[in-house]
Each structure stands twice: as C-alpha cells, then as structure tokens.
Amino acid sequence: MRVVHLSNTPVAGSPGNIVAALNRHTDIEARHVVFNTQAYGTRTFAVDIDWRTQRDEALAAIDAADVIHLHQHFAFEETFGADLPRRFGTRKLIRQYHSAPALWAKHDRELLTRIVTDPVPQLVIAQGPERYYPFARVVPNLVPLHDERYRPAPEADDGPPIVVYAPSGGASAWKKRWETKGAPQTLALLRRLERKGLCRLRAIVNTPHDECLRLKQHAALAVDECVTGNYHLSGLESLAQGKPVVGHLDARVQAQLRALTGAVELPWLDVRLEDAEPVLRSLLGDKRLRDEIGQASRRWMETYYDEATLVEHYRRAYFDLFEAPDSFGVARFQSHADHWRAVALHDHAWDARRRVGTPWWRQAADAIRSAVKGVPVLR
Incomplete structure (x- = not known):
C-alpha cells in the first residue's frame, strides 16, 4: 500500500516522523508533501517533498498513492490549489489533527462544527487536542528512539x-x-x-x-x-x-x-x-x-x-479505511457527562489558575477588549 501525507506546514516534524516509521517498520510505502517548508522561519525540519520546488515529484507521489493522509485543517484553495482534490479520484482520505479546532475556527462556531464533524475519517494525537474531536481515532505522536x-x-x-x-x-x-x-x-x-x-x-x-x-x-x-x-x-x-x-x-x-x-x-x-x-x-x-x-x-x-510498536496504529487505520470503514466516525463520548468530564472540568481548573496568575489590571483590560469584540468573558 502507498500513502502520501499532505500538510500545509511541517507540523513540528510530526508527519515526517510518522512517514519515516511507516517506511522503516511496516509494509506501507509513505511519502510526505509539505506546501510551506519555511512556515516557521529558521525553525526548520527535515522535509521529504517540497511542494514549491518538487512539484512533479509531489504529483507523482499523489498519483501513485492508495491513501491520502491530510494533516491539520487547511483550505486547498489557499495552499495546494483547488484543483488538487480532483486528482485524488476514488482514493481513500484520512485527516489527522494535532491542534484544537479553535486554532482555525477562533470564535466561529459554524466552522468549528464543520471541522469536528467532517465526514472524512479522522485521527487525533493522544494529547490535549484529543478531547475536542469526539469522532476521531486516537493515535500516538511518534519519535525515532534509536536515531x-x-x-x-x-x-x-x-x-x-x-x-x-x-x-x-x-x-x-x-x-x-x-x-x-x-x-x-x-x-x-x-x-x-x-x-x-x-x-x-x-x-x-x-x-x-x-x-x-x-x-x-x-x-x-x-x-x-x-x-x-x-x-x-x-x-x-x-x-x-x-x-x-x-x-x-x-x-x-x-x-x-x-x-x-x-x-x-x-x-x-x-x-x-x-x-x-x-x-x-x-x-x-x-x-x-x-x-x-x-x-x-x-x-x-x-x-x-x-515507534516499531506504536506505528501499528497508523497501519491499522489505513487498512480499516478499506476493510472496516464503519469503524470511523463513532462517537467516543457516550453522554453529556462524559463530554463535560473530558473538556469543561479541566477548563474550569485552568480558568481558576488563570485568575490567580493574571494581575487584576490585565483581567480588567481583557474584559474590556472582549466586550468590545462581542466575545464572552470567561467566568
């Protein structure tokens, strides 16, 4: 099976680690195409295929792929171009999140809902953002221990x-x-x-x-x-x-x-x-x-x-796209209380710490700015 990963930025090296582990430890042949390799300035990461300088190689990898693995939320119109999804044909798609959806949605509730309920099968790293993607399968962030x-x-x-x-x-x-x-x-x-x-x-x-x-x-x-x-x-x-x-x-x-x-x-x-x-x-x-x-x-x-063990989470996900597609999109929270324990409970604890750690004058300034913008103040 061939899998090509697409990302707007290097995503702090995470997709590169996954691709390298797949190639080292599984029967999956993986490539990674990055739209903006210089997104972090001098904070650079090793890159497999640079979209801007290796376009032909990137397109060849996409054409040869069985699965397209997207990282984070981005608009094709602003990155790889609106025509690229047409090139995917009937290939299987899967999207992985590394950040909370508010990073892109800000205070746009409609966009946030679209991100979270996207029908494309979802993965999310087993870190803080996981709780915001109830329909995503949880996977590890990999590191090459033996490098x-x-x-x-x-x-x-x-x-x-x-x-x-x-x-x-x-x-x-x-x-x-x-x-x-x-x-x-x-x-x-x-x-x-x-x-x-x-x-x-x-x-x-x-x-x-x-x-x-x-x-x-x-x-x-x-x-x-x-x-x-x-x-x-x-x-x-x-x-x-x-x-x-x-x-x-x-x-x-x-x-x-x-x-x-x-x-x-x-x-x-x-x-x-x-x-x-x-x-x-x-x-x-x-x-x-x-x-x-x-x-x-x-x-x-x-x-x-x-990584030799944990990379199996990714291999299994790819095969499930073909063999068990219904295993994706299943809600991981079974009740309102489950969701509250996962998200709001910890937000309340953080907000209490925030109030202690933020000077009174800063809290007042933030409240004024939020009121002007029409954004509700945390209480």
Whole structure:
C-alpha cells in the first residue's frame, strides 16, 4: 500500500516522523508533501517533498498513492490549489489533527462544527487536542528512539546544570487555553533560577530541529510545559534522550496516554507552573536524582513508546479505511457527562489558575477588549 501525507506546514516534524516509521517498520510505502517548508522561519525540519520546488515529484507521489493522509485543517484553495482534490479520484482520505479546532475556527462556531464533524475519517494525537474531536481515532505522536540524536548523552559538566526549554511562541500562560507553552511566565521562573547560579538556561527558539536535538542531548533536564495540562513532541524527545522532563499533564491526557501505551506510571514529573520552583531547585541540586530519573525516562520510552510498536496504529487505520470503514466516525463520548468530564472540568481548573496568575489590571483590560469584540468573558 502507498500513502502520501499532505500538510500545509511541517507540523513540528510530526508527519515526517510518522512517514519515516511507516517506511522503516511496516509494509506501507509513505511519502510526505509539505506546501510551506519555511512556515516557521529558521525553525526548520527535515522535509521529504517540497511542494514549491518538487512539484512533479509531489504529483507523482499523489498519483501513485492508495491513501491520502491530510494533516491539520487547511483550505486547498489557499495552499495546494483547488484543483488538487480532483486528482485524488476514488482514493481513500484520512485527516489527522494535532491542534484544537479553535486554532482555525477562533470564535466561529459554524466552522468549528464543520471541522469536528467532517465526514472524512479522522485521527487525533493522544494529547490535549484529543478531547475536542469526539469522532476521531486516537493515535500516538511518534519519535525515532534509536536515531542517535534521540539517544541519551552525558550532561555538560563545565558549569551549572543546563535546563532546556523550547517555547513554540511567546503566548502568555493565561492568554490562550492551548496554543501556548506559557513562555513569559516559564522563562521568568527559569531566569530567576539562573540568576541565582542554580542553572544555565537554554531557551531554544528559531533553531533548526537537528540543532535543537543536539543541544538538548547535553542538558541536565528539560521543561516541557506546565500550563495547559498537555505535553508536546519536544517532551517526548527529551524523555527519549534520558532526561528528567518537568511538565503538567491533566487527568484526561494521562488517561489517553495510559490507554494508548498500557503503562500505569508515566515518566513526566507532573507539576503545575505555579508549583514548579521547588521541584526544579531539588533536581538542579542533585545530580544523582537527575541521573536516576533520566534513566527511568529512557526505560519507559523503550518499554512503552517504541515507534516499531506504536506505528501499528497508523497501519491499522489505513487498512480499516478499506476493510472496516464503519469503524470511523463513532462517537467516543457516550453522554453529556462524559463530554463535560473530558473538556469543561479541566477548563474550569485552568480558568481558576488563570485568575490567580493574571494581575487584576490585565483581567480588567481583557474584559474590556472582549466586550468590545462581542466575545464572552470567561467566568
């Protein structure tokens, strides 16, 4: 079977990892076509086929495919062109989401509904966004554990321990619900620890992915994100590299990880941003502790998160498109209460933290702006 993945951006390298794992470990022949390989500027990722410079190769891959695997929500008219879907013919389509639908819909409820109820079979990563796609099949974000850049390496010993943190942007912890790693607040905490001589901070921004991995390999510990209750591909990378990884996973994310992997214990050091300082101080002051936790991180990834095993979720999905199409589009929430537990319960907890973490004058300004725009204020 041949599968071609199409994405507007590199999607932080996730589709590339999936394609590589399919080619390494299965009988699926996979390619990945990216419309805008430079979408993140100098934060670049390895790309299989660049639509803009390798158009003929991209079209040949699409023509040869049995399955078209789309990533994220995008308009063909603005990317690959409105004529491309006509080229798909009767090929099977499947779409995978890596972000919450509000990233595209904003406050457009009609668009949000169209995204979530799209009749094309859906996949969603087993991370924070999963709860917003009740008709999607949950799949893992893959990392190549045995690539030498993902293997453990000794931490640098020429100064205070290095802490790595890779914010995807500058959004505040309390300004956005999901598309944030809380960069301003997290960096303020880590810089305070650095000023006290407890660590050296390596905030990785606008850096090619290959260089990012090599920088992280020699860190003492990594901060994923301690704000939303989610984890990220960067956290999985650091776990694979045998690092202690500090991050906050809410109960829904933890449940999805356990269901996906079969693990009971999870390797993240689960701590909210507002509680993180004493945990970081303890880790920074105890190399033996860091070593033991880092070794456990790598063991967990080898035991529960080996791509050779997890890639079967994708292979099975492709065959089910032909053999069991009715297995897609089945609602995963059986009641109103199930949906409330998955979404609203955790939103309420985040909103309570937001109110504590946001100065009163900022709350007032946000309320005024929301009223002017006609957007309801969170209560």
